Amino acid sequence: MQSLSSTKKWRVNSSSMDILFLLIPISLVVMGIAIGIFLWAIKSGQYEDLEGPAHRILMDDDDPRIPGNQSKKEPEDSKD
Numbered sequence: 001m002q003s004l005s006s007t008k009k010w011r012v013n014s015s016s017m018d019i020l021f022l023l024i025p026i027s028l029v030v031m032g033i034a035i036g037i038f039l040w041a042i043k044s045g046q047y048e049d050l051e052g053p054a055h056r057i058l059m060d061d062d063d064p065r066i067p068g069n070q071s072k073k074e075p076e077d078s079k080d
Helices: 020-043 052-056
Strands: none
Touching: none
């Protein structure tokens, strides 16, 4: 005895396949834009210094405990 699901056959009509004529060119355009942006980033030097920002965050220049980095307060002019 055959089950009900095995007797059904998947039919693909031509109207459901027409969407591929739209989706494939759109995906190629998006892929071309992504590759173009990637190549622009390489040519403009975006990937030149990969370790610099990682090291820069460890060197906190705002810490007043660092010798020679105290904020210099200027004397206030009093007009008494």
